[in-house]
Amino acid sequence: MTNLLPALSVLFAVVATAVPWGLPADATFILPLVVVMMVFCWRAIPGSALHPAGAAGLGLLADLMSGGPLGYWALMCLIAATVGRRAGTLKESQDVGIHWLIWTVLVSLLGVFGWLLASLYYFRWIDWWPIALGAAASVALFPVVLYGLLWVRHGRVGLARNTLFRGAS
Amino acid sequence: MRERASPLFRRHRPSWTAPVELLSFGLYFLCAVLLVLSRIGHGAINEARNGLVDLSAPMLELASVPAIEARRALERAELYMAAFDEVDRLKKENEELKQWEWRTKLLERKVAHLRSLLNAVEEPALVYATGRVIADARGPFVRSALINLGRRDGLRIGYAVINGDGLVGRTVDAGHSVARVLLLNDLNSRIPVLVGPAGVRGLASGDNSAELQLDFLPEGATLYPDDEVYTSGSDGVLPRGLRVGVVTGSPGAYKVRPYAELNSLDAVSVLFFDAPALTRADPPEASDGIGALSAAPVAAQETETASAGLPMTVVPAPTGEQAQAER
Numbered sequence: 001m002t003n004l005l006p007a008l009s010v011l012f013a014v015v016a017t018a019v020p021w022g023l024p025a026d027a028t029f030i031l032p033l034v035v036v037m038m039v040f041c042w043r044a045i046p047g048s049a050l051h052p053a054g055a056a057g058l059g060l061l062a063d064l065m066s067g068g069p070l071g072y073w074a075l076m077c078l079i080a081a082t083v084g085r086r087a088g089t090l091k092e093s094q095d096v097g098i099h100w101l102i103w104t105v106l107v108s109l110l111g112v113f114g115w116l117l118a119s120l121y122y123f124r125w126i127d128w129w130p131i132a133l134g135a136a137a138s139v140a141l142f143p144v145v146l147y148g149l150l151w152v153r154h155g156r157v158g159l160a161r162n163t164l165f166r167g168a169s
Numbered sequence: 170m171r172e173r174a175s176p177l178f179r180r181h182r183p184s185w186t187a188p189v190e191l192l193s194f195g196l197y198f199l200c201a202v203l204l205v206l207s208r209i210g211h212g213a214i215n216e217a218r219n220g221l222v223d224l225s226a227p228m229l230e231l232a233s234v235p236a237i238e239a240r241r242a243l244e245r246a247e248l249y250m251a252a253f254d255e256v257d258r259l260k261k262e263n264e265e266l267k268q269w270e271w272r273t274k275l276l277e278r279k280v281a282h283l284r285s286l287l288n289a290v291e292e293p294a295l296v297y298a299t300g301r302v303i304a305d306a307r308g309p310f311v312r313s314a315l316i317n318l319g320r321r322d323g324l325r326i327g328y329a330v331i332n333g334d335g336l337v338g339r340t341v342d343a344g345h346s347v348a349r350v351l352l353l354n355d356l357n358s359r360i361p362v363l364v365g366p367a368g369v370r371g372l373a374s375g376d377n378s379a380e381l382q383l384d385f386l387p388e389g390a391t392l393y394p395d396d397e398v399y400t401s402g403s404d405g406v407l408p409r410g411l412r413v414g415v416v417t418g419s420p421g422a423y424k425v426r427p428y429a430e431l432n433s434l435d436a437v438s439v440l441f442f443d444a445p446a447l448t449r450a451d452p453p454e455a456s457d458g459i460g461a462l463s464a465a466p467v468a469a470q471e472t473e474t475a476s477a478g479l480p481m482t483v484v485p486a487p488t489g490e491q492a493q494a495e496r
Contacts, residue, residue, distance in 0.1 A: 015232050018229055020240070022433035025378055052193050067342075070207040070218065071202075071204040078196055082193060121310075126310060130377070
């Protein structure tokens with residue numbers, strides 16, 4: 001079950017992106033970028049198992065649910081998975097700050113790449129403002145998501161489960 | 170010495186194994202192929218997409234319940250906050266509407282009299298079905314919504330979708346039990362419209378923002394803020410006279426603010442308007458039974474509705490059993 005935790009949490013986030021929250025038109029990039037950020041974080045957390053194929057599959061599911069170009073979010077998730085794995089090897093004593101910086105650079109590049117790709121796809125310049133807003137929001141949300149995932153993986157969830165098992169025995 | 174409690178501080182060794190690298194390369198290539206196939210609108214891709222969306226529909230419907238309830242609770246809380254002002258406004262609006270009701274009845278009688286004098290042909294009734302938005306499929310580049318109506322309900326591609334406020338969009342994909350509605354403000358949405366009392370022709374185009382652009386207006390056309398915008402029906406797909414929104418902006422950069430709140434859609438109705446262009450693009454299935462204007466049940470109970478300011482009679486679509494009985 002622990003091995004499935006990363007994929008399940010990202011799947012939950014993908015479904016959440018499709019739910020009608022009633023967000024304004026400019027905020028549509030925020031939730032999909034949180035999915036990409038989760039893929040990055042899971043790949044950066046040592047010991048967690050989120051295969052690149054799984055990341056691409058979940059991205060593809062996001063594409064299907066959004067009705068957008070197939071392969072777009074799959075590609076984004078795949079890039080995040082690749083960079084996330086490499087991010088763990090940058091240096092010793094890395095901390096959240098360094099991962100945050102890496103994510104800031106990555107999401108900026110992903111934003112520009114995504115904007116160019118989408119503009120090429122539709123043969124017209126896509127409005128860049130929602131992408132920039134989504135990227136900025138994802139940078140601001142990074143520590144929350146990262147600590148949230150660490151909490152899910154190593155935190156009280158495990159302790160609570162152990163307590164429950166002890167109580168049962 | 171620094172404390173190394175976080176798992177992030179642990180030494181991390183990546184696995185540089187050839188199969189994984191090869192797989193990653195293959196996945197990148199697959200994404201590129203999918204993007205190209207999606208761009209050219211390959212039939213297999215569309216079919217696979219429809220099938221998968223159909224499969225995920227129950228899960229989406231379940232997942233959307235808490236979000237919709239939370240949104241309603243928020244709306245209700247906002248309403249309570251401004252309840253007194255709202256009551257005053259509604260009282261005033263009610264007075265105005267009573268006057269309008271009297272004038273409308275007068276005009277209705279006049280129109281009926283003139284029609285009988287001209288021996289005018291009766292306009293066909295429009296059949297509709299009402300469903301619920303189950304997923305907010307508004308990606309960064311797509312403004313669409315998934316609704317819980319599909320081909321089993323007689324729905325086909327190209328049908329107009331409205332709510333109580335006005336036109337919402339049109340169906341672009343139809344699965345067995347779900348359909349995708351392309352919203353008015355989507356980048357690919359183009360609606361031929363008439364503007365104002367003079368009926369100036371134009372094209373309302375979505376650009377993924379909250380308002381629509383108003384293009385292809387005649388040279389020297391003068392529009393005024395709050396002029397009503399409604400469908401012209403000249404595309405041969407949408408019925409004429411559906412309320413779209415009102416004019417905003419200034420000369421040279423006119424925009425349309427849609428009546429429908431496209432960010433928070435809930436219940437929507439699909440109008441089964443089968444224009445010839447539509448029939449060619451997505452021919453009705455033999456088993457459909459409903460959906461075509463010609464197949465509109467004569468015995469269907471006509472209902473008076475003010476939905477989207479429709480100029481024609483609107484009748485609800487029959488249920489599956491009723492359709493079978495009709496056949």
